[in-house]
Amino acid sequence: MSSPPLLQLEGISRRFGAVQALQDTSLTVRPGTVHALLGENGAGKTTLMRVVFGLLAPDGGRVLWNGAPLAIASPSEALRTGIGMVHQHFTLVPAMTVAENVALGGAGRFDRAQAEARVNAVAARAGLALDAQARVDTLPVGAQQRCEIVKALARDVRLLILDEPTAVLAPSESADLLAWMRRFADAGNAVVLITHKLRDALAVADDVTVLRGGRTVYTARAAASTEGALAGAMIGAGEADGTARADVRSSEGASTRSPAIRTTAHTSVVLALDHASWRDERGIVRVRDASMAVHAGEIVGIAAVEGSGQHELLRLLAGRYEAAAGRVQRPARVGFVPEDRHRDALLLDAPLYENAALDGAGGRRGRMPWGPLRARTTELLARFDVRASGPVAVARTLSGGNQQKFVLGRELDEQPQALVVENPSRGLDFKATAAVQQALRDARDGGTAVVVYSSDLDEVLMLADRVYVMHAGAVREVRGDREAVGRAMLGEETANGGNANGGTGREGAR
Incomplete structure (x- = not known):
């Protein structure tokens, strides 16, 4: 039976x-x-x-x-x-150790030695390497996920x-x-x-x-x-x-192809870092002596494990941060699409035509041309297939995919010389992802220098003409297959990856 x-x-x-x-x-x-x-x-x-x-x-x-x-x-x-569940967004307490997180929700008085022994036993039985005494906020994302799994397995x-x-x-x-x-x-x-x-x-x-x-x-x-x-x-x-x-x-x-350098008529360098560094408010260096170049008419992909400095690198390129050392070359206008559109790209309770005004808002002077902005927003909705009732629709009422298409369309509306995009398809469904990725290719083919970071390596390899890998704040160009890029993401040297700080010395020519 x-x-x-x-x-x-x-x-x-x-x-x-x-x-x-x-x-x-x-x-x-x-x-x-x-x-x-x-x-x-x-x-x-x-x-x-x-x-x-x-x-x-x-x-x-x-x-x-x-x-x-x-x-x-x-x-x-x-x-x-x-029944256990590991959520897409981790539920760990960063300031606590692995053992403390695993013990949360348990009964009785907390015994540190017993909790650490339990973690070690469960992790060993499952074949999941984990340091019971490590604070969660010091762990790479892969180890944090192992902690979430062990937390569930500890409940049998x-x-x-x-x-x-x-x-x-x-x-x-x-x-x-x-x-x-x-x-x-x-x-x-x-x-x-x-x-x-x-x-x-x-x-x-x-x-x-x-x-x-x-x-x-x-x-x-x-x-x-x-x-x-x-x-x-x-x-x-x-x-x-x-x-x-x-x-x-x-x-x-x-996932199985190697990033390839496309042959185009555009050869000028639009975005570049020359031994640039950036440190946060606590003095921790997040971008370390980075050199890279992005040419007109190409998509450069950034591959990295979470916490490697890629988010700070993107903001250096986009002009949201200024380098603490070294030099940054960027054009007057750089479009930027951050990964958290709700927090960093949209006024959720404002109409779309007011959100369209956020493009270049820091450089505007005088009275706002609301009439032309409404007309521009109507054209933007049609051009980028944003499904909304019209320019007066409130941003919050759009689906996630349509919000992303709107933000990307706003940044691309007047064909910027450079575009920096962070996790373009995170949270999007199949069709919205395809639309956003095609818009990036169209921008490249129109001569824009595009930089894309995605936590999905397959997306990076699919979109990019060249790939730079970040690890521990350092950046290098990597030529090779998915495995070579993946090894570089974990800090391993690759035979064709160039040096750890400045790509391969080909920044001025393609």
């Missing part, structure tokens, strides 16, 4: 006001398997898993655990049941939900995490992997489910699935839809 599913969701529904987030949604997770959960942004993936983890109560349907009905009212109940969970776990990892770290998932499942446990990366899903999953509009629209064995079928299910097109297949090739096929 076969064993029942470890987890079974039947007819789950959940509404937020007028929005039906989940509707008659189903999912079956077999013991001993990795189950990939796919879908565009807003499809309901995380909402469904929050129901499983006790963060949300369903409006209808039922949850079964080992074949028996289960009602989970809180994450603590989920953990006691054997049998089902682990991982929400976009490879989004901020270097390639070798991603490979290690996928291999660990496989081992965890092979031991009789199960993993639900929420991901946008079709390559990751097909590489490690046994089963695949796709949600669209809060409904289950596809479920199958991974071995019987293709990237085209999954993409078609995600966006509502069939396997025969050529657009869906082309999108998959562009977003997934880049």
